[in-house]
Structure formats: structure tokens, C-alpha cells
Amino acid sequence: MDINFSEDGYYMDGDIIIGGFVQLYGVKLNKSFSNVISFKYSEYYPLNNYNFLAFVFAVEEINNSSKLLPNITLGLHIKESLRYTRKIIESAFKILAGQSTIVNFKCKSSHTVAAIIEGFTDEETYGFYNMFQIYHYPQVSYISQNLYMSDPVQYPYFYRTVPNELHLGAGIGKLLNYFGWKWVSIFSTDDESSMRAIQILKEGIERNGGCIALHQTLPHQRKLIKLEFQKIHSAIKQSSTVNIYYFNKNNEFPLIDILDLQRNVKRGQVFITIADVEIITNQKYFEISNTFFIFRPHKKLMPNFLKFIREMKPVWLACDYWAKRWWKDLCRSSCPKMIRRDCNSTVETHVFSRCFSTYFGCSYNVYNAVYAIAHALHDMIMSGSGNGTRWTRENREVLYSLPWKKPPQFRCNPSCHPGYRKLIKEGEPVCCFDCIPCAEGEISNKTDMDTCTTCPDDQWSNKKRDACIPKVITFLSFEEPLGVALTSISVFFFFITTVILGIFIYYRDTPIVRANNQHISYILLISLILCFLCSLLFIGHPEDVTCILRHTTFGITFSIALSSILAKTITVVTAFQATKPGSKLHKWMGSRVSNSIVISCSLIQTFLCFAWLFTAPPFAYFNMRSEIGTILIECNEGSVIAIYCVLGYLGFLACISFIIAFLARNLPDSFNEAKYITFSMLVFCSVWISFIPSYLSSKGKYMVAVEIFAILASSTGLLGCIFFPKCYIILLRPERNNKKDLRKL
Structure with a gap:
């Protein structure tokens, strides 16, 4: 070389x-x-x-x-x-x-x-x-x-x-917090960057409950003189235990100064510095205690x-006396082997030769800076080679067109990069324009494009607006937290309802089960089981089949449940009227009437659902415009009139049941369930009335979640108001499960 x-x-x-x-x-x-x-x-x-x-x-x-x-x-x-x-x-x-x-x-x-x-x-x-x-x-x-x-x-x-000084301040702050040191003295240089870093450090210390005992600034354009060190010694003796030396950045702190500090301050002091400590290998005695902390950039050999x-x-070194003297020092026998030169000449002794230092x-x-530039040049030349694998004469031409060289600008303004489009300035020549970013859903993948290109319906623009990327497909899945929660609730109440049905079958001969037509109770419980299960059809990837089953299953099962409640309500009123002298309603008290009510009311809803399926059935729909950058897979109802007819019919059954139960709530009959039916219908109507605005204000999978919640809430209301009181008597108060006590309820 x-x-x-x-x-x-x-x-x-x-x-x-x-x-x-x-x-x-x-x-x-x-x-x-x-x-x-x-x-x-x-x-x-x-x-x-x-x-x-x-x-x-x-x-x-x-x-x-x-x-x-x-x-x-x-x-x-x-x-x-x-x-x-x-x-x-x-x-x-x-x-x-x-x-x-x-x-x-x-x-x-x-x-x-x-x-x-x-x-x-x-x-x-x-x-x-x-x-x-x-x-x-x-x-x-x-x-x-x-x-x-x-x-x-x-x-x-x-x-x-x-690293910048923000990392130094953060590191010192974490050290103080770790040991719980709150009372701190700071000695720093007076340059603007250090003062700003110290201000951030002080704010962090005070925010964590610490106090600054002393902050003394020192000149930053030269090394410290003896008088300034004496001032530091005096300040340390009278101030806090923890002392931060924020000077000599990326330089060495001579060991003689450290030893001088330790000799002149009381024991137990903690020192934190951002400068390396120069350790002299031939020093016979020196001590740096474990209360001395050094923050320095990462270095390795x-x-x-x-x-x-x-x-x-x-x-x-030809013309440099001091450099030659340093070079000769590397020949000394006491110099560390790792840097000692093999020399034949004898060298005079110096008291503090830099040869002995471990600080480089x-x-x-x-070294890192040179390699960083070399790697940058490598990447630039290889990116200009086309195939990126061979070095040719053409590659080397990149060297003569490096991006930082002052080429003449022959345009009114710089080019518009991909992701932007040109906007001609009013009243100025055509070559003068502003560069404005493409709108969402639009891209420009070339320089100086006049207009942005709209992405296809199933794609969206990326953040840089220079490429179209596939939209995110979303639906209410079983894997996401919301889907898991709704599934868990559905399955939980499915088991609860199944257990209640088992209890009613097991205790079918007791008065409280036999009262008011036990077969209708079985039908109601089975329909509620199906209601809880049908909510699972609303979760998962929508398909044409699941979309059809969602609404028809929901409509028919709920119509069976409401028809059963209506039959129970009519049975209560009929039973009371039949007890009056001379009443001819005894012949309407059998199970045939109740079963007829359930079947006829359910068949009407079934007919509406089949008419819906044959005219305009629901189907899976890819909604690409509801949410930005997202494809919503949802079920389209097909016929809005049909869905309103199904929901309206359910509302009609609920209202009739509510009105009849409300009027019969105070009947003195021993098996009067009207009071509980009234509450259940009140819950049912409240849920579905509040469902309407919530459903209309929701989008995507949250709209489906609102619908599932309404199904679960209304089904739980019917189950709780009608059957929980009976289960309480059957399981916890069996002594009251007799005709005599039931008449007192």
C-alpha cells in the first residue's frame, strides 16, 4: 500500500x-x-x-x-x-x-x-x-x-x-431507577446538545420522584483544568451520593483524574460517566470500585x-515528531504484547507512555464508518447492474453518476415520484406543476404520471400508493375473540337448556311440571335449544347454504317458541274461565287446543320462509365498498320484504302473547304463569326493539354480532323468566312442589 x-x-x-x-x-x-x-x-x-x-x-x-x-x-x-x-x-x-x-x-x-x-x-x-x-x-x-x-x-x-444522546439519557435514567437512586448531582459541558440531553434526563429523574441536588456546567471546548476539578471535588463533598459526569463524550477519562476524585471524596460515593476510563497496564496500584459506572458506545476488537x-x-510519520515518538513507544518491552512492535533499537523511558493504555x-x-460506505457502494453498483450478480464495465459507470453529484436541473420543478400525480399550476407553463399524492384506492407506478390509476374492486392501494394489493377479507370467524365469546355463550346456554329439559322430563309427574300443559313446556324447551344452536350458523365463512339456513332456521324456531308461549298464555286464561260456574270452556282445556295453536302459528311462519326461499333466497355476498381496503363477506337477505315479514310475524306473536299475559297476570288461579310470561315477553320485546337501531348503525361482522346477541339475549330471557323459577322449586324447595303450596304462589 x-x-x-x-x-x-x-x-x-x-x-x-x-x-x-x-x-x-x-x-x-x-x-x-x-x-x-x-x-x-x-x-x-x-x-x-x-x-x-x-x-x-x-x-x-x-x-x-x-x-x-x-x-x-x-x-x-x-x-x-x-x-x-x-x-x-x-x-x-x-x-x-x-x-x-x-x-x-x-x-x-x-x-x-x-x-x-x-x-x-x-x-x-x-x-x-x-x-x-x-x-x-x-x-x-x-x-x-x-x-x-x-x-x-x-x-x-x-x-x-x-448512538445519539437520547440513548445515553435513557440508559442513565434506567440505571437510577433500578437502584432507586433519587438524590443526584450532575456535571456536564455547556454545549447545546448536551444541555438538551441533560434537560431530558432531569425531567425523567424528576418524573420518577428524584431530585437534582446540583447541576454544574463546564466548558466544552477544552479539557478540564485543575481548578475546575477542585470545584467538582468541593461540590461532591457537599452534595449527593450519586454523581453523573456528562462530559468527555467518546473520549477517555484519565485514570489519574479518577483516582484523584476517589481520594478526595467520602466513601460510598457513586460515579456515572459517559467517557471511557484510561487503564494503564503498568500502573502498580489503582482501584476502580464497583460504584463506578461507565456508559460508552459498543466497541469490539x-x-x-x-x-x-x-x-x-x-x-x-515522516514529518511528525510526536507521531514518531509514539511509534517508538510501541517497541517497549513493557508494552502489551497485542500491540508491541518487534524492534531492535532501545527506547528512552517516558513516565506515562500511551503505549500502556487499553483505550483505542x-x-x-x-472502522464501521468505512465499511458502511463500502456496503452502500456495493448495493448501489449491484442495483445498477440489472442482474445483480456480475461486475461489468457498465456497472462501473454507476460510479460516475452517484446520486450526490450537483447535475443541472432542466425543469421547472423536480419529478413526481410513483405514488404521486402531477397537478398543473394555474397560470403557469405546462412544465410547472405540483406533485400531489394519489387518493386512497388509486396508484401511480411511474414517474410524472398525469393521473392516478384506480385499483380493481378486489384490490386496494398500498401505503406508498405505487402498487395495488389484495384487500383484506373479513367475516365473523370462530377463531377471533368475538367469535369465540359468542360461540361459548351459545354452547353454554344450549347445555343449560338441555339440562332443564332433562329435569322437566325426570320430574314430569310432579305438580309444577304437569301444571299448564307439560308437553308445551317440552316443545318450548326444545325450540329454545334450537334457537341457541341456530346462532352458530351466523358465525364462520358465509356460504349460500348457511345464509339460507341462518334466517329460515331462526324464523321457524323462534315462531315455535313464541307459539308455545302463546299457547301457554291462552291455556292460563281458559283454565281460569273454566273454573267459573256454568262455564262451557272445559272442552277447550285439552292438549289438542294447545298443540293446534303451536302447529298453526308455526306453519304460517314456515310458509313465509318457503315463499322467501322460492322468490328471492338469501345468498353470500362480497361487499367491497362498505369498509376501506376490506372485503366483507356477508349474507344478503335477498328480499327485504320477506325478512320484514318474518320479523314482523315474530313481533306479532310476541305482542299477542304479551297483551294476553299482561291482562291475565293477576288471575288468582293456582297455576297462573301469566306473570312470568309477561316478564319474558317484556324482555323479548325490549331486546328486539333495541336491536333495530343497533343493527342499522353497525357494519360488517359487527352487524352479525349484534344479530347473534339479540338471538341469545331474547332466548335467555324466555328461558330465565319462565323456567328458572320452576327449577328453583324443583331442585331447592321440593317441599313446595305440591298442589297445596302451588295454589299459594
Whole structure:
């Protein structure tokens, strides 16, 4: 690998260039008497060498791979990030334009720059983005956790390989809640993003019942000085037990500072920091207690990275005294084996050599940033190849038409993407238009469509309005919770009614069963059993057969039940009149009359149902317009007049029974059931009267559910009002099941 060092940065040629910024030096600004601003180096950051080496290592690893970008060579152009705005902008233009810059020309490099990888502070990242977003170059940060730049719509060209500060605040808040720590001191930097993150953290702490004992801000543009640490020590001694250090983001916290803090504060203090702790391997004694918590972005060792550091030729160090000194430190015998170089020369001893640190800066985040760009390029080139499996000369032409390059716009406004249609602006030329989204049920699958296409009846538009998808088919099924609940209720009352029928058959010779025509009671109970079962026909996938059986079974079984109740009511009145002296109604007291009433009234309903089936029977119907994006499978009644006749006839029977039972409710006859029949008819009529508005205001499967509920409620009302009192006497008060006591009821 040939890497060249010059005043223009670190450059390696390739088909595609990745620009980058790594900070190795801090600078101080000076202002002369002539108001000319200059700068000089103030300190050296040796750990950032690892960031640079990770950049180079990732590019070399990708170039040696035959899978990711075969036949394409990545190059790099890395500049020093001096945290001086003018120099950053100047360096960025040099990266984008080429090694030596003449305005609008690339003098030494004609290759495409794919993206800029940077390690700026939050404020610098934000400023850099605002400056260079007009060029549409992707900007990938391996340090910035700026909370304000998390919106991909507002910042479409910004990416990062570290989480934003919202995750830091959430993690710290969960830790405090877990241990129940409520009394907290916070020390943070005064940059805008950190202040916003701390505000969110404070709100979370106070919302969970905690209190902020102290919040002290510190300068964010430099490292802390001794006086500021003394202020922290003093504040900690006088404040809370839990101390949050919200500074040195994505950087190391020197161990000497941690030890100094622990020596100067009382025992039992808890420390939470967002910075790595620099552990020196040759330190004879140090102690980090289990009350020290570190929040840092996920990092892991890169394969072969340390071997790359040990074996790399230091061409890039040619003109850098401090970098060469760091390079020599890697030869020391006390240096960890994982990064120790095999050297023959002897090296002088330094007190705190960076060789001993286990902290490798943000190298893993840099490594990820390079690979993220490589994978993006891979996807772009493969998507442009057509078949997506071969690399050809045509594929490589994609490199010269990358989406972030400033092509001239020869139109009044941008194209309308699929999912939108053109709307010509009033009073302007035809080429000037607005893009408006297609309406629901319509799509456009091409660019700049004048109109949207309506989807077929059995399909609907997707969310992007660029394709038609099948509508969702819905009906009241046995598997869904509503269907399970209604089925369970139906089966439950089916068994209850069956048990009551068994009780009446078993106790058929007792007075309370024999009273008022026991055969009619059997018919009524059997019809109620069928009513509960017929509700199951309304659940499940509607078919033509089930639609026919639904309404005819419902109409006939309910007519039998109501006819039985009518027969019981007439029997009560007849029995009372027959007891009067000289009455000739004795001959109407037999079971023949009651059976005739049941049969004749039921046959009328049966005739209506058959007339309905022969004229316009019910059928399964696919309703595609009732609900948006949904096909409702439901039963169409066929003839509205027929269904009204069936329901009207049931209402007629119920009203006649109610009127007769109401008039006979106070008859003194010993076997008077009129009172219970009155209540049952009242329940029945109330249910079906309230059913009408509920049914008309419902849609789809909920309309069917309302109908099932009305069947179950009215059947349960008849069962409960007429038979529960009798079962109570038969099972729980058998001593009252005699003629004498029944006359007192």
C-alpha cells in the first residue's frame, strides 16, 4: 500500500475516494496587531493515531476482499481536524476538489469522492453539515451524538456510527431507577446538545420522584483544568451520593483524574460517566470500585487490527515528531504484547507512555464508518447492474453518476415520484406543476404520471400508493375473540337448556311440571335449544347454504317458541274461565287446543320462509365498498320484504302473547304463569326493539354480532323468566312442589 504524506494530508489513490478528518493536534489561536488570525499547535493526541490507523486498515481490508468491492479500489484522503473552522472548510474543499486546489478544478485526482468521515465535536458536525449539505455528499460521524441531528428527513445526508444522546439519557435514567437512586448531582459541558440531553434526563429523574441536588456546567471546548476539578471535588463533598459526569463524550477519562476524585471524596460515593476510563497496564496500584459506572458506545476488537499496527511501515510519520515518538513507544518491552512492535533499537523511558493504555480511541467506530460506505457502494453498483450478480464495465459507470453529484436541473420543478400525480399550476407553463399524492384506492407506478390509476374492486392501494394489493377479507370467524365469546355463550346456554329439559322430563309427574300443559313446556324447551344452536350458523365463512339456513332456521324456531308461549298464555286464561260456574270452556282445556295453536302459528311462519326461499333466497355476498381496503363477506337477505315479514310475524306473536299475559297476570288461579310470561315477553320485546337501531348503525361482522346477541339475549330471557323459577322449586324447595303450596304462589 502506498500512502503519501504531505501538507495536503494523507492520500492514497483509488477508483473511489473516501475523505476523512482525524484530529491529532490541538491549536491555539493568536491575533496579531494587524488583526490577522494565526494558530499554533498546543497539544498532541496520540490515541487518535488509532482512529487514523483504523481508517487505513479498513480501506486496505476492503481492497483485499474479493466479495465487497471486487475490481474496484477504494482510496482515501485524510486531513487533520484542527478544530478551527476556517481550516476545516479549507481542508474539506481540498478533499472534494483534489490534492492541490485551484477553484473548480481537480489537479491531481480525477476520481469520485464518495463520502466524508469526520470526528468533529457536536457543534462542528452541525456547522459542517450546514455548509456542505448543498453538495449532497454523505457525512458520516464517528463521534458526534448530537441530539438535534437524529431526524433523517431534516438531515438526509448525515449518518453516524454512534448512538445519539437520547440513548445515553435513557440508559442513565434506567440505571437510577433500578437502584432507586433519587438524590443526584450532575456535571456536564455547556454545549447545546448536551444541555438538551441533560434537560431530558432531569425531567425523567424528576418524573420518577428524584431530585437534582446540583447541576454544574463546564466548558466544552477544552479539557478540564485543575481548578475546575477542585470545584467538582468541593461540590461532591457537599452534595449527593450519586454523581453523573456528562462530559468527555467518546473520549477517555484519565485514570489519574479518577483516582484523584476517589481520594478526595467520602466513601460510598457513586460515579456515572459517559467517557471511557484510561487503564494503564503498568500502573502498580489503582482501584476502580464497583460504584463506578461507565456508559460508552459498543466497541469490539477488529480482526487483525492490532497485527496491522505492529507490522505497518510508518511512512505516514515522516514529518511528525510526536507521531514518531509514539511509534517508538510501541517497541517497549513493557508494552502489551497485542500491540508491541518487534524492534531492535532501545527506547528512552517516558513516565506515562500511551503505549500502556487499553483505550483505542474511536477506532472501532471509524472502522464501521468505512465499511458502511463500502456496503452502500456495493448495493448501489449491484442495483445498477440489472442482474445483480456480475461486475461489468457498465456497472462501473454507476460510479460516475452517484446520486450526490450537483447535475443541472432542466425543469421547472423536480419529478413526481410513483405514488404521486402531477397537478398543473394555474397560470403557469405546462412544465410547472405540483406533485400531489394519489387518493386512497388509486396508484401511480411511474414517474410524472398525469393521473392516478384506480385499483380493481378486489384490490386496494398500498401505503406508498405505487402498487395495488389484495384487500383484506373479513367475516365473523370462530377463531377471533368475538367469535369465540359468542360461540361459548351459545354452547353454554344450549347445555343449560338441555339440562332443564332433562329435569322437566325426570320430574314430569310432579305438580309444577304437569301444571299448564307439560308437553308445551317440552316443545318450548326444545325450540329454545334450537334457537341457541341456530346462532352458530351466523358465525364462520358465509356460504349460500348457511345464509339460507341462518334466517329460515331462526324464523321457524323462534315462531315455535313464541307459539308455545302463546299457547301457554291462552291455556292460563281458559283454565281460569273454566273454573267459573256454568262455564262451557272445559272442552277447550285439552292438549289438542294447545298443540293446534303451536302447529298453526308455526306453519304460517314456515310458509313465509318457503315463499322467501322460492322468490328471492338469501345468498353470500362480497361487499367491497362498505369498509376501506376490506372485503366483507356477508349474507344478503335477498328480499327485504320477506325478512320484514318474518320479523314482523315474530313481533306479532310476541305482542299477542304479551297483551294476553299482561291482562291475565293477576288471575288468582293456582297455576297462573301469566306473570312470568309477561316478564319474558317484556324482555323479548325490549331486546328486539333495541336491536333495530343497533343493527342499522353497525357494519360488517359487527352487524352479525349484534344479530347473534339479540338471538341469545331474547332466548335467555324466555328461558330465565319462565323456567328458572320452576327449577328453583324443583331442585331447592321440593317441599313446595305440591298442589297445596302451588295454589299459594
